[in-house]
Amino acid sequence: MSIIQNRVLYGEKPFTPICVPRERDTLIRHVLEAVRRISAEEPDRKWITDVLDFANPRTRYIRDIEPMSIKFAQALVARGVQPGDVVQLYLENNVDYFLIIFAGWLCGARVSTCDPTIKGKGIQQQLKDAQPKVVFCCDSTIEKVAASWSGMVSFNPNNLILWSDEMCQSFLATPDMSLPILDNSVDDTAIILWSSGTTGVPKGIEWTHRGLMNLMDPVDFPPSTLYATTMFYHIGGFNIPMSCCIFGNFHAIFHGSNYDVQSEDIYKVVDQYQAKLLLLGSHHAIRLASDRPNLNYDLSSVLAISPLGSAVPTTIGQELKMSFPNCDMILWYYGLTETGAVTNNVDNTSLGPLRDGRMVRIVNPETNQLLGAYEHGEIQVKSGCMCAGYFNRPDLTRAAFTEDGYFRTGDLGSYDENGLLYFHDRIKDLIKYKNMHVYPADLENIIQSHQDIVEVAIYGKPNLLTQETISALVVLKKGSNLSGEEIREMVNSQVEDFKKIRGAINFVDILPRNFQGKVLRKLLPAMF
The missing domain is CATH 2.30.38.10 (Luciferase; Domain 3)
Incomplete structure (x- = not known):
């Protein structure tokens, strides 16, 4: 339990960093020390595997990390990267993503990881704020990044890099050269993660080497395989390969690119790789809870599932356990990109005690x-x-x-x-009805309790007479005939008058979300 003193909650124990930083230190030192130790103990230890091409998966081993990161760093130095510069990534998930990050750190650079789906104005803001020396792109981002960067003072066409297998080989063929002698402060910026931009232009969220060292928590879990559907540019996805190479207790499976993972893909991965831990974007977890697997899949290996990215319905835990017979733990985390994990719990009735x-x-x-x-x-x-x-x-x-x-x-x-x-x-999601405050989650939890509901989003529709009218978007399970009026009656019979749904109840196939799984609530009032 948390400790309460003078109306402030404290974690039960003081914070103890996993790797104790020096004043002049970088996270890459600890990464390389860890991979040397793990490689010496287990030379064939797998690190990450991309199963986008399921028949031909691509794997990087722990032993690959140091030599490839050094060659990539030498390629960056050859392109003029110096300590303090910014290396910016507009890349989809791939097996080289973190090797590029490590290479940047070996040069003393700061690394900026961006959502590859972001559009023009967002890209312009990121490039303006970060002023990168080198920008890595993929096929889906190269044109829009070039269009945004080309008019800026920092633009260098030779440092706009389209990443591919051929470019990887080119980096690996870089002649040997000395890397900078690192003299970073442990409080220098290591990584810049960007806000999703759902409330405006994206903001660069600055994590220092010290902050990241403190963030790396080992998972109390036996060595095994995990499967993750999260994106590497998001803090939940960023932590996974980082922890896998520092602690070496997991082999991480993921789908490369920005592939829209379906429940069938998750079943196939679990069956093939016998994954024990599933780290799922919240929208993937919701979808998985409403589906039922083919009996031919062996899903008995899964022991724990953790939905990440945004809040999910309170009923989802039991529904997930129905598909995975040996899953006895649903791990719930609360935190933001700015704070890391603040709480964790195996009981979804609360966020839990503080970490x-x-x-x-x-x-x-x-x-x-x-x-x-x-x-x-x-x-x-x-x-x-x-x-x-x-x-x-x-x-x-x-x-x-x-x-x-x-x-x-x-x-x-x-x-x-x-x-x-x-x-x-969320404070900004509060609905105001005649100066009364309504929490969308209160009504969403009521609707979500119905067996025919996959998910729901409650929002306020602007109304001159009442400020806002409470309305709903609903996703039904396949084959359901549940009507909007039945949903309205179910809710309105259980709540106070000011919380009643008086607006439209519309049905959709999916709720609009970003790639982090967050519902794009700003879009809802204009949809109908």
């Missing part, structure tokens, strides 16, 4: 008053493993952090007398 070394307080977002147990307010987080701020955006950094170092999450939550944390909704 070691984390601090949380609940604050009235309008008065900044510190709130007590069961009072609803903004969740604010402080710990030794969180971002340093927004890259080259001091104005946004000042707005996001309090003077005493807490990060304003924008999430509404509360805690109970045992120190368990609860999430209620």
Whole structure:
């Protein structure tokens, strides 16, 4: 349980970093030390495998990491990369993704990982903020990045790199040369992860070497295979190959490119590779919970499943266990790209207690008053493993952090007398009906409890008379005849008058989401 002192929650134990940093240090030193140790103990240890071409999977071994990263780094030095420069990635998931990141760190550079689906204005903002020396692209991003970068002072056409097997071989053929002697501060920027941009232009979320070292938590799980559907540019996806090479206890399977993973793909991977842990984007977990596998698949290997990316229905755990007979653990995490994981739990009735070394307080977002147990307010987080701020955006950094170092999450939550944390909704997603506040999640949980519902999104439709009218988008299970009026009656019979659904209830095949699995709520009012 969390410890409560003076209306502040504390993790049960102090924070203990896995690798103790020096003042002049980089994460790549710890990565290379780990891969040397693991390779010496188990030379054929697999690191990551891309199963996009299921019949011809592509694998990188732990032993590949150091020699390939060094050659890639020499190729970057040959292109003029120096300590302090930015190496920017507009790449889809692939087996070389992290080797490029490690190469950047070996040069003393900062690495920026971007969503390859982002469009023109977002790309322009990222390039303006980061001012990269080298930009890596794939077939789906090269043209739009070139169009955005070519008019900027930092543009160098020779350093706009279209990554391919041929380019990989070219990098590996780079003549041997000395790499810079690294003298980074442990508090220098290591990685720039970008916000999803669902509320405006993307922001570069700046993680230092110290912050990443503190973020790397070993999973208490026997050596085995995991399967992940998350994207490497997102913090949940970023952590997975990083942890696999530092701790060596997992071989990570993924689908390359921005492939839209279906339930059938997950069943095939589990059957073929006997994966024990599934780390799924929230939308993949929702889809998987509503489907049922072919009896010919052997899914008995799965022991644990963790939905990542955004909140999922409370009923999803039991539905997932129906398809995976030996899965006795659904792992729930709460955190943001800015904070890393703040809580974890195996019980979805709450977010759970705080992880070691984390601090949380609940604050009235309008008065900044510190709130007590069961009072609803903004969740604010402080710990030794969180971002340093927004890259080259001091104005946004000042707005996001309090003077005493807490990060304003924008999430509404509360805690109970045992120190368990609860999430209620995003502040910006609150619906206002005649000056009364309605949490979409409260109504979504009611609707989601119906056996015919796959998922639902509640939103407010602007209305001059009432401020907003509560409306819904619903995804039904195949073959269901459930009507909108039946859903309306189910909800309205259980809630106060101001929470009743008075707007339209429309049915869709899927909810609009970004590649992190977050529902694009800004789009909902205009859809119908």
